Amino acid sequence: MALVPFHDREGWVWMDGEIIPQREAKVHLMTHALHYGSCVFEGERAYDGVVFRSAEHAQRLHQSARLLGFQIPFTAEEITAAKTAVLSKMGLETAYVRCLAWRGSEALGVSAKANTIHAAVCVWEWGSYFENKMTGIRMMVAPWRRPAPDTAPCEAKAAGLYMICTLSKHAAEDAGFQDALMMDWRGQIAEATGANIFLIRDGAIHTPTPDCFLNGITRQTVIKLARRRNLEVIERPIFPGELASFDEVFLTGSAAEVTPVNEIAGIKFKPGAVCETMLNDYANLVRGKLVL
Numbered sequence: 001m002a003l004v005p006f007h008d009r010e011g012w013v014w015m016d017g018e019i020i021p022q023r024e025a026k027v028h029l030m031t032h033a034l035h036y037g038s039c040v041f042e043g044e045r046a047y048d049g050v051v052f053r054s055a056e057h058a059q060r061l062h063q064s065a066r067l068l069g070f071q072i073p074f075t076a077e078e079i080t081a082a083k084t085a086v087l088s089k090m091g092l093e094t095a096y097v098r099c100l101a102w103r104g105s106e107a108l109g110v111s112a113k114a115n116t117i118h119a120a121v122c123v124w125e126w127g128s129y130f131e132n133k134m135t136g137i138r139m140m141v142a143p144w145r146r147p148a149p150d151t152a153p154c155e156a157k158a159a160g161l162y163m164i165c166t167l168s169k170h171a172a173e174d175a176g177f178q179d180a181l182m183m184d185w186r187g188q189i190a191e192a193t194g195a196n197i198f199l200i201r202d203g204a205i206h207t208p209t210p211d212c213f214l215n216g217i218t219r220q221t222v223i224k225l226a227r228r229r230n231l232e233v234i235e236r237p238i239f240p241g242e243l244a245s246f247d248e249v250f251l252t253g254s255a256a257e258v259t260p261v262n263e264i265a266g267i268k269f270k271p272g273a274v275c276e277t278m279l280n281d282y283a284n285l286v287r288g289k290l291v292l
């Protein structure tokens with residue numbers, strides 16, 4: 001069955017300072033972002049009417065834009081207020097929230113100095129990113145690697161950096177897996193195609209140092225949650241040869257939340273006590289049932 005495209009759905013979005021019908025939220029074919037990837041975005045979730053870590057996401061959107069050389073003409077506070085306004089206009093309490101900012105259509109060439117900057121906020125209902133949470137997902141090793149920090153602005157949540165994520169995710173899905181584990185340019189374990197990774201051995205939680213991929217807001221939150229439980233968290237370079245030595249593995253992300261992994265390229269893991277504790281702590285935190 002064909003999915004109804006967003007441009008043909010009822011609803012509202014915030015675009016360049018105004019709430020407008022979703023059907024009217026259009027950009028021109030000659031938009032710089034479409035041709036040259038000059039777009040940054042945020043993926044967030046609202047729980048019971050509250051956008052989790054809304055201010056941090058708005059600040060990261062600004063920081064991503066700065067890393068791509070442009071300034072968003074709305075403050076982080078205005079973007080944060082826009083999210084609440086669209087949620088309310090849409091009558092949604094628990095939803096996925098997507099903010100973005102991009103270079104417009106004044107000129108089309110590699111140089112984009114004349115292009116104005118636009119921003120938008122969209123929200124929609126979206127359940128779990130992965131269905132079978134505690135069962136764990138199956139991953140393969142991605143055919144693409146995270147680029148070195150002098151090859152791409154790796155700290156930005158920039159649309160262009162997702163080309164290799166989509167290619168890797170498609171390769172995984174085509175081979176019957178749910179996601180792919182990306183190595184970095186050195187061959188070290190980096191992250192999944194849209195989430196960070198944590199690996200547990202003898203009760204200690206290991207996670208790659210985020211020196212060439214997104215230091216996720218969920219990642220930072222889960223590290224705090226783990227330390228609050230007196231679990232040891234070790235950030236360090238992790239190599240694929242170590243994978244078989246870990247007992248449990250989970251992913252973190254605003255969309256993925258805490259998602260246990262049961263296999264990476266034939267190596268099996270058993271989602272256990274650490275996965276369950278982190279999954280539940282995160283679920284309680286985002287719903288205000290736990291304070292960090």
Ligand SMILES: Cc1ncc(COP(=O)(O)O)c(C=O)c1O
Nearest residue numbers: 194195196214216217218253254
């Ligand atoms: C490539 C990538 N890494 C990591 C993350 C996790 O980031 P966050 O926890 O801030 O959502 C995401 C989430 O969007 C992502 O797309």
